[in-house]
Amino acid sequence: MAEHTSADGQLRDLLAAAVRIEQRVRRAVEARRRTDPQPDDEFRGLYLTQETVRRLLEEGRPFPAPEPEPVPGEALPDIPLAELRREFGLTALDVEILLIALVPDLDDRFEAFYGYLNDDVTRRRPSIGLALGLCGLTPADAAARARLGPYAPLRAGGLLLVEEADRPFLSRALRVPDRVTAHLLGDRTTDPRLADLLAPWHPVEGVGDAKALAGAVDSGVLLAYLREDQGGAGTALAATALALTGRGVLGLDLARLAADPTPVEAVRALVREGRLTGAGLVCAPVDALAREHPALLRLLTDSPLPTVLVGRVPWDAGWSAAGPPLPLRAPRVEPAVRARLWREAYPGPAPLPPDLDISLLLSPFLLTPDQIEGAARGAAQTAALSDGPVAAADVRRGARAQNAAGLDRLARRIEPSVGWSDLVLPADAHAQLRELTARARYRDQVLGTWGMRPGGGRGRGVSALFAGDSGTGKTMSAEVIAADLGLDLYTVDLATVIDKYVGETEKNLERIFSEAAGVNGVLLFDEADAIFGKRSDVKDAHDRYANVESAYLLQRMESFDGLAILATNLRANLDDAFTRRLDLVIDFPIPDADHRRLLWDRALGSTLPRSPSLDLDFCADSFELAGGNIRSIAITAAYLSAASGTPVTMPTLIHAIQREYQKLGRLTLASEFGEYLSLLT
Template identity: 35%
Template structure:
């Protein structure tokens, strides 16, 4: 027969031999099929598969016999006639007859099907519950179509298709990353993956782990695919289970492709693959590996300069947008490309629209300790003294102006600023700390992740750090503002480390501080007691906003804000009198106004002063404070709504 590279010719000869076993009605169709196969041009897929696995001519023939029933109905009909179970697959007994095996040859057949290369890679399989002579031989799903030159994937296998990623070119590489900080990395990666070049990967099994902390798995996979000088297929890590791994390996080898696994697999990736396997993931923690040589290449964290270059490449005509977007969205090329594409489809390519589209594309599984808030508050609605309002506005300006100040003006290098903005809000309960953070997030167009610090702390060694890492990973992927309420519970002054419990608490606090330092977005922390905060942490903060209980003027404004104009009011309602007598923060004012409104709705009467006073009395009672009594009756003209 012909050599292994001529798959149609070899298959045609096998069909001729099968015709000898067929009854007269099937022989003309089989003869026609054999002639047609011998006249075809080889697609090369079977030859690539055979060469990669080092298949012998005997093993190659078994491979073709297992796939031929998928070629023509005459072949599958013959297989049913020769199979005792009437299944459309040739048995090993039929293979022995077609290949003319003697007793020694049957021994080779048993070895090939039970322990040889075809068995190890599960390329030719059959039900092991039946005796070997009656075992129907078949290929993994979809492999025969690929061997015949059809680019198809069966159900349950979903290679990841990524968009073309625009951006600066690196020497000798496809569009990938363009900042100076990643150029050296790309050169190192290209050298590491040299074994994956065409003609070199067979017989050189190894695993290359590409780790990009702070980056999406698919973003890292796109970089790997752009760097490998060979065809690549991006494989979802979740699909590399015991059932699908052999099919993935067969499809990859038939295509002559290097696998790039996106995400951290739960077991060693493609363990029998005879070449380079690239694993692209945001973290290498707990990566399962086997005895193959493994090389890890770490991709630098995305920096502000890289983000600016990305947005400049995507939006060259949107003047001034790149720097602002870099401060708001530190996302990868895939997410940025999709956000811009969505904005163009909506016909509104603005900074706000792009940020909104990026938020809609977020696919993040939030830890149990995190609550997602879509803020709608406005900075103008936050009642604060002028100086405090200016500080709150400065936080928004810091986020938007990072690129200009740190990069264009050089303050990042001079001050060694790590990027990101860290804010502390201190003050008594109910003074509007949470509202201020929500307003800042809404002004930036970003979501808010509210963290329950108590739920992060665990008694188990290392579990707290794992929980903290999960929170920051979620914030980085969702590009959200991170808000720690009651931060003094964790960021309080360090404990005496003489006992084990104190030492572990200090280590957990140090880890949390380190993650805050590395976070490139806005982190807001709230505390009721500023004096209880750790000094080392306070030095890391960019803005400290101390919110005191509101004065009389602010309280009156708060009353008017929380008594909407559309509600029905009695003539005696007097916000000025309420503000003068009741020295309570905005949170209690809101609660009292809402409670009085529900009482009015239940009784069918307008909201009056007595209902508001009674609601304030309840708030004093809940707070454990002494109620100062009711205000004097006031005329509507003097202080009413």
């Protein structure tokens, strides 16, 4: 009820301020009628009479102008119109012209008045010449005309539109935008033009030194740039700082702005909205405009409002004509704050188990405050399907749902379905994989809280090399790590990234790393030796550019903030400078007989029918095969068993082994097949 009362009061005050406009219009109409030879002509405004033409030729005007009336200079009452005058730097004449253009939207009688005064019934808004005349000014008054120029406060601020640009200046129509009219009437609804561009960024406690940024804004700083890494809290920090200054927050999604068909118009509407409502601007991500739309960034940085830009790219001096911004670093959300935000955003109704460690479950993920809130809502939705309490899998699934989709176009996504119990590896390799998982899970504590982050521009990422023959479990191990951390696995075949044209390989890799920066996942580079080979002496152009590719990848891997695993079959081919920069190098040997026996048993599974005579000990002792080959043989044997309708027998298994040997191009030696040599076809 209070809002309606306030709006009614603002309407009364605004109408009271417009009374003098009505008085001006009445005097102008009366003056027109006194000198009009046919004041009641029904077709007035549709044609020119001979008398009108005579007056134009002899007197210079068809009708005398109303007597000049001075523009009032007294202060306006404390209504939104007075606030506009202060915010937009309007003069008393500007306010009078604004009211002249506004009254048709408050009282439809003025449409008829203006049509009559324009001597054209189709032109029902005031023209520039009519507005100047109603203010007692001559059309030749240069100072008065300048108040309606494109850079004058009324038009530059978006408070007044001058339409029909193809007409002479004095006959162009004036119109007040609907949003400005609504604001003056007390409507605080955001401009519908911005509905698809605004982001709901809001203040969040505990995400950095917001007081320092707020103090800078209060001291007169209008432009700041918060540079952040993946999972940074830049938008939350900016919104918190603006809120501390007593301002509202208008969040602009720059990626949506880049796709808008009329972005310049959108930016102007945004700035006007901020000035109308006393808000500051939070704009992110700068990366969306940096390359292809720098002019939009210059338009935003030229705003008279406090503006905080957030992005990951370095600041370019060409983005601001007003000078450099205040440079700040946006922190990541600390683990304790991360858990608090998740719990505050969790909507229920499924209960939260008291032993559910949200902080630990979210530790492998780099999430912004908005993404944390989205993850909490996603966890509630998945828990509702099981009609039980929220489980760890629900928390992780909700966090994975915040991933961007761009990397799916450049890499193959694998949703992990295996665990530690599925791995058959030597104890040392198994222990190193556990250590790699611990690095990913506790990096915030070690590199952030404890300050163990190395210098040299290295990110917070974790990188490892898996080296071993094909089929020894490298990809499966990466999948197990992803499953343990609750992440998706993205596999990239580096052999497909290499391009014969100079510079294209680096571009392909940069696209992958850029998209991976928006994804919480494990990034697996297969066939790493295809590009991470040893740098050689430069003997021709090919050697030089091959070395450039390797050097670029070394640098890019160090600055990557995610979990990257490189797999290679040929460790000896890798550059020593590259392996030195890795956190772990894990060797995957060909399994010994004991491990092969376990692999045979697991590959055949528990549901596949087996003959009692199946001699898996013989298979493990006789055939030196990797786990991938054993798995392939088991699948072939299963198909043969299904076709014959019998359990897997030793002849079936020997036949499947023979087919695998043929695939590998290996000879079938009597020493390997022993007593089963006769079963070969």
